[in-house]
Amino acid sequence: MxxxxxxxxxxxxxxxxxxxxxxxxxxxxxxxxxxxxxxxxxxxxxxxxxxxxxxxxxxxxxxxxxxxxxxxxxxxxxxxxxxxxxxxxxxxxxxxxxxxxxxxxxxPQLDEAGRGFSFGKDGPLDMRMDPTSGESAAEWLARAGEQEIADVLWTLGEERHSRRIARAIVERRAATPLTGTAQLAELIASVVPRGKPGSDRGRINPATRSFQAIRIHINRxxxxxxxxxxxxxxxxxxxxxxxxxxxxxxxxxxxxxxxxxxxxxxxxxxxxxxxxxxxxxxxxxxxxxxxxxxxxxxxxxxxxxxxxxxxxxxxxxxx
Incomplete structure (x- = not known):
């Protein structure tokens, strides 16, 4: 980095x-x-x-x-x-x-919204280091089961609210496909409680751990x-x-x-x-x-x- x-x-x-x-x-x-x-x-x-x-x-x-x-x-x-x-x-x-x-x-990957790595800039939900091959984050989130998503968020992101986030993703995609980074970040923020001011949870964006976990998974x-x-x-x-x-x-x-x-x-x-x-x-x-x-x-x-x-x-x- x-x-x-x-x-x-x-x-x-x-x-x-x-x-x-x-x-x-x-x-x-x-x-x-x-x-x-x-x-x-x-x-x-x-x-x-x-x-x-x-x-x-x-x-x-x-x-x-x-x-x-x-x-x-x-x-x-x-x-x-x-x-x-x-x-x-x-x-x-x-x-x-x-x-x-x-x-x-x-x-450069984080700073370019079109790569889909950053929740701070709206862009396509891609996250592939090589956009020419493999499955994008949007494609994986569209097909993965709730338990698989929760396992990835917990194992690779150490996200304590992994099950709640996975459930929200599955419910949302049934009505609207998840295709953008801002869309996913807002969904996560809506179901993850903010931490107390000054705590680790209070200092970082609620989507940080989930985005990290999904990126690590997508790129193996x-x-x-x-x-x-x-x-x-x-x-x-x-x-x-x-x-x-x-x-x-x-x-x-x-x-x-x-x-x-x-x-x-x-x-x-x-x-x-x-x-x-x-x-x-x-x-x-x-x-x-x-x-x-x-x-x-x-x-x-x-x-x-x-x-x-x-x-x-x-x-x-x-x-």
Whole structure:
């Protein structure tokens, strides 16, 4: 989720990401979520003539920007698709010195009403990161059962009023199709009680959690994250770095657990007669890194950003 770079602003946790990747001039790096190229541009500036930058994105508009801004650079290769597919890209499968995954929705996507991500701007209820494929939010809400909708809102949005919202959606669509973001946001607000002033519920729009959950579901974001982390581990060379920026507790939990699972031996099990040998594959580089006060003051969207970095170990687990 990065800020626009055309105005001179930097993407979220810009310096922390570049430090975490420890970019080498002749290295090969993959930005799995190009967005508008803020982090990619920073990596490219540190690469020499023998370095390589691979960029991926689901969003065709992001790919257009990548081709416009970087297409003429022989060091850059561009792939339209999810980072979950990096292992299928020959350029990545050959070995990487660093992988960056900047999760969630980008600022340009949020700011463009026509993409349907924002409840603050009326637009078509789409929410697809790749509008050329898959099912839109409007199409899913038109066919999904009440229990399925409630489960998505609860599981992916941690929405306490998931059942009430799901019931309202099913009742409303029976009379009027839900096709716009403002229409859905107003419906949610009509059935979700406002929180007390100063509380978390009082500070955020009642539609926030539901929109987040629907977007994650429509784009299969958590499935892609699981697959992308495994693919990154396979593509990284020994000594290569993995950097993951998350904006949601579920995403951060997945990234944290993935790193820990490959970096730390599992707890001892007294029922096992012989504990299997554990050979670490990753080494965590620091802990969770968050944006500082200066960055969050200039970019409120950075408040929820969490960066985790890990390094792939040589065979045998030696650091």
């Amino acid at each position: 990065e800020r626009a770079t055309t105005s001179g602003h930097l993407p979220v946790l810009y310096r922390e990401v570049l430090d975490g990747l420890a970019v080498r001039a002749a290295g090969r790096y993959l930005d799995g979520t190009f967005g508008r190229g803020g982090h990619a541009r920073g990596v490219l500036e540190q690469l020499g003539p023998d370095g390589r930058l691979l960029v991926m994105d689901k969003d065709p508009e992001a790919i257009e920007v990548a081709r416009r801004d970087f297409g003429g650079d022989p060091r850059v290769s561009i792939f339209h698709g999810s980072f979950a597919q990096m292992g299928q890209w020959d350029a990545a499968a050959g070995g990487l010195d660093g992988v960056l995954l900047d999760l969630g929705v980008s600022s 974001e958590l499935d892609d994250l699981h697959a992308g982390l495994e693919a990154a581990l396979q593509c990284l060379k020994p000594g290569g770095r993995l950097a993951v920026i998350s904006f949601h507790s579920l995403e951060d939990r997945i990234a944290k657990q993935f790193i820990n699972r490959h970096a730390k031996a599992p707890p001892a099990n007294r029922r096992m007669p012989v504990e299997p040998d554990f050979v670490p594959v990753l080494r965590a580089i620091g802990g969770a890194t968050r944006a500082g006060d200066e960055e969050t003051a200039s970019n409120p969207r950075a408040r929820s950003a969490v960066l985790r970095v890990a390094e792939k170990l040589p065979a045998g687990g030696a650091a």
